Amino acid sequence: MNHPLPPDTANEPMAPGLRLPESERKEFSPEALAEIQAIMAKFPDKLAATLPALHIAQREFGFVSLSAMKAVAKAIGIPEGHVFGVATFYTMYQKAPVGKFHFSVCTNISCALRGAAQLLEKVCEKTGVKPGQGPSADGLWSVEEVECLAGCGSGPCVQVNHDVYDEFVDEQKLIEVMEACKRGDYRPWAK
Amino acid sequence: MAAIRTKPDPQIYTFPGFGTDKYPNLMLRGAGDLDNWHLKVYEQRHEGYVAMKAALKLEPVAVVEEMKASGIRGRGGAGFPCGLKWSFMPKDTPERKFTRYLVCNGDEGEPGTFKDRAILEYNPHQLIEGMIIGGWAMQCKLGFVYIRGEFLWLIEKLEAALQQARDAGYLGKNIMGTGWDYDILVYRGAGAYICGEETALLNSLEGRRGEPRVKPPFPAAKGAFGQPTTVNNVETLAAVPPILRMGGAEYAKLGTPKNTGTRIFGVSGHVKRPGLFELPLGTPMDFVVNELAGGSSTGRKIKAIIPGGASAPMFDEKDFDCPLDFDTVKARGSMAGSGGLICMDEDTCMVQATLRLIRFYAHESCGQCTPCREGCNWMEMVLYRIEHGQGRMEDLDLLASLTPRIGLRTLCPLGDAACGPMDSALQKFRHEFEHHITHKTCYATGSRLLSTVGAH
Numbered sequence: 302m303n304h305p306l307p308p309d310t311a312n313e314p315m316a317p318g319l320r321l322p323e324s325e326r327k328e329f330s331p332e333a334l335a336e337i338q339a340i341m342a343k344f345p346d347k348l349a350a351t352l353p354a355l356h357i358a359q360r361e362f363g364f365v366s367l368s369a370m371k372a373v374a375k376a377i378g379i380p381e382g383h384v385f386g387v388a389t390f391y392t393m394y395q396k397a398p399v400g401k402f403h404f405s406v407c408t409n410i411s412c413a414l415r416g417a418a419q420l421l422e423k424v425c426e427k428t429g430v431k432p433g434q435g436p437s438a439d440g441l442w443s444v445e446e447v448e449c450l451a452g453c454g455s456g457p458c459v460q461v462n463h464d465v466y467d468e469f470v471d472e473q474k475l476i477e478v479m480e481a482c483k484r485g486d487y488r489p490w491a492k
Numbered sequence: 493m494a495a496i497r498t499k500p501d502p503q504i505y506t507f508p509g510f511g512t513d514k515y516p517n518l519m520l521r522g523a524g525d526l527d528n529w530h531l532k533v534y535e536q537r538h539e540g541y542v543a544m545k546a547a548l549k550l551e552p553v554a555v556v557e558e559m560k561a562s563g564i565r566g567r568g569g570a571g572f573p574c575g576l577k578w579s580f581m582p583k584d585t586p587e588r589k590f591t592r593y594l595v596c597n598g599d600e601g602e603p604g605t606f607k608d609r610a611i612l613e614y615n616p617h618q619l620i621e622g623m624i625i626g627g628w629a630m631q632c633k634l635g636f637v638y639i640r641g642e643f644l645w646l647i648e649k650l651e652a653a654l655q656q657a658r659d660a661g662y663l664g665k666n667i668m669g670t671g672w673d674y675d676i677l678v679y680r681g682a683g684a685y686i687c688g689e690e691t692a693l694l695n696s697l698e699g700r701r702g703e704p705r706v707k708p709p710f711p712a713a714k715g716a717f718g719q720p721t722t723v724n725n726v727e728t729l730a731a732v733p734p735i736l737r738m739g740g741a742e743y744a745k746l747g748t749p750k751n752t753g754t755r756i757f758g759v760s761g762h763v764k765r766p767g768l769f770e771l772p773l774g775t776p777m778d779f780v781v782n783e784l785a786g787g788s789s790t791g792r793k794i795k796a797i798i799p800g801g802a803s804a805p806m807f808d809e810k811d812f813d814c815p816l817d818f819d820t821v822k823a824r825g826s827m828a829g830s831g832g833l834i835c836m837d838e839d840t841c842m843v844q845a846t847l848r849l850i851r852f853y854a855h856e857s858c859g860q861c862t863p864c865r866e867g868c869n870w871m872e873m874v875l876y877r878i879e880h881g882q883g884r885m886e887d888l889d890l891l892a893s894l895t896p897r898i899g900l901r902t903l904c905p906l907g908d909a910a911c912g913p914m915d916s917a918l919q920k921f922r923h924e925f926e927h928h929i930t931h932k933t934c935y936a937t938g939s940r941l942l943s944t945v946g947a948h
Contacts, residue, residue: 344677345591345634345719346698346699346717348698349697349698349717350699351699351700352679352680352681352682352699353680356641356680356682383700386701387699387701390684390701390702390858391641391683391702392683393642393681393682393683394682405642408943409603409848409852410604410798410802410834410849410852410941411603411604411760411761411834413848413941413942414760414761415761418939418940418941418943418944419939419943421943421945422943422944422945425945431945432945446943447683448601448603448685448852449601449602449603449604449685449852450642451605451609451640451643452609453603453604453760453766453832454503454504454606454758454760454766454768455503455766463641463642463644464644465497465499468501468502468503469502
């Protein structure tokens with residue numbers, strides 16, 4: 302049993318938000334703002350627009366940076382702290398940059414029984430990145446180990462960006478998926 | 493509007509005899525037919541919106557009575573009678589008018605469960621029809637469908653189907669001349685298993701962190717946006733149109749007397765034909781696993797089956813004949829849960845399997861209640877130690893002493909859910925844990941379940 306030491310944060314900013322990577326973009330596009338306004342109008346309370354607005358922010362900014370959270374708070378008119386709390390609670394909001402093709406590999410029990418652990422290692426080997434380590438040098442790939450994707454009967458399964466799952470993935474299928482990525486058969490991660 | 497999915501999925505949905513009187517096809521109608529999200533196809537081929545038109549001619553109370561007569565129990569996991577739940581919603585009085593909401597729980601995150609996905613994929617209109625009938629029965633103002641964020645293509649498909657229903661006049665103002673206004677909104681989750689718990693789902697729907705609320709007040713008194721709300725699973729709502737079509741009394745003849753109707757069982761793990769099988773409740777487990785799913789895929793005997801999604805305690809060989817209904821499974825010490833059967837063969841290391849399950853709960857615990865947040869992490873660490881050959885015999889007692897301090901001591905059932913697999917594995921496969929501690933290696937020789945490159 303190894304007991305990891307706490308990370309050395311002596312030279313880092315005190316506020317947790319300021320330790321997050323920053324995005325180039327700082328503001329929403331007018332179309333995105335209009336989309337958020339439309340969502341706010343549909344629901345009984347404007348606070349309900351927080352999750353959809355963060356999804357839009359992720360699409361626009363590439364990932365949910367601190368500026369993205371601030372832009373969401375400003376667009377809806379709610380406290381920045383609330384948006385930060387929500388964005389850090391949910392795992393689908395990436396708080397750091399990801400590759401152009403983001404692989405989510407399910408390693409939960411049903412997939413694991415059919416070889417998901419070995420598949421995750423294969424994905425890491427082929428893309429050259431490890432889970433949670435950010436995009437590869439060419440910016441193409443990133444990998445994430447996720448919990449159940451509800452593809453249990455057809456595991457192991459992989460989701461590329463937010464597209465339809467690839468099911469019964471073995472080494473051959475993985476190579477096909479990566480080829481298809483390069484061809485542009487998957488929907489892009491961000492604009 | 494983005495393109496709607498056309499890639500067929502490789503899942504198995506059918507078996508010999510499916511669709512006959514013995515094994516009626518109620519919720520998986522249209523499975524395998526990717527065109528069924530078109531309103532026209534649903535109406536022409538699958539008696540679409542017949543039940544809705546009939547229900548709108550009935551008094552709302554009569555619809556609730558029909559649901560009560562059907563005896564259907566919630567398919568999300570707890571098995572609470574659906575008709576009773578609907579009748580808890582407060583009625584309008586001359587002094588007080590209520591704004592009521594109906595919420596559909598499509599946050600399918602339970603490992604081993606993949607049924608809601610099939611309904612959303614192949615039968616979205618049946619869900620919409622069920623939600624309209626439910627909305628009419630409780631006189632709701634709005635319906636919400638909360639779907640997990642990973643199902644982006646299904647959300648787009650459901651949005652397209654909803655638009656067709658609006659164009660046909662089944663949603664919107666003054667539906668079918670009844671003077672009743674109703675609409676359904678889709679809400680996309682963002683990857684939190686805990687949002688499958690109804691009050692956490694309501695918090696998430698309001699745009700907050702998905703942390704379960706203190707009950708009471710129950711959602712029927714104070715739910716989404718502070719208004720009376722009913723939360724039903726996708727499968728429960730999709731069962732509403734068939735119930736209304738065939739009549740509650742007729743539906744109650746399916747299954748067993750206290751566990752009526754059909755439900756979709758998902759079989760995964762070491763079986764030849766993993767897939768979804770819609771069966772009357774009370775079907776024996778060994779029939780589902782051996783006859784329908786084809787038995788073990790590895791040629792080795794099946795050692796353990798989880799009968800109701802990852803949260804349910806495991807069954808070993810002597811319980812494989814258990815009829816799959818809520819009461820019998822509970823009496824035998826597990827729970828029918830969400831109907832996901834996970835089969836593990838003889839070569840599966842139960843220490844690894846348990847560690848994988850507990851790691852899931854440690855990861856997904858929302859962090860609100862200390863017993864669950866800390867307890868699941870401790871269980872994971874102790875199991876990790878055993879798995880890596882550094883366990884001690886007293887660790888087994890330590891694990892056994894942890895579960896009673898987590899179970900029933902948290903706001904929501906996630907803590908209890910983590911205790912189920914832990915307790916049952918220790919009870920039924922204790923020799924594997926002991927072997928791990930004394931021999932510093934696995935008792936079983938199957939392939940690894942845990943990856944070496946994980947973020948953990």
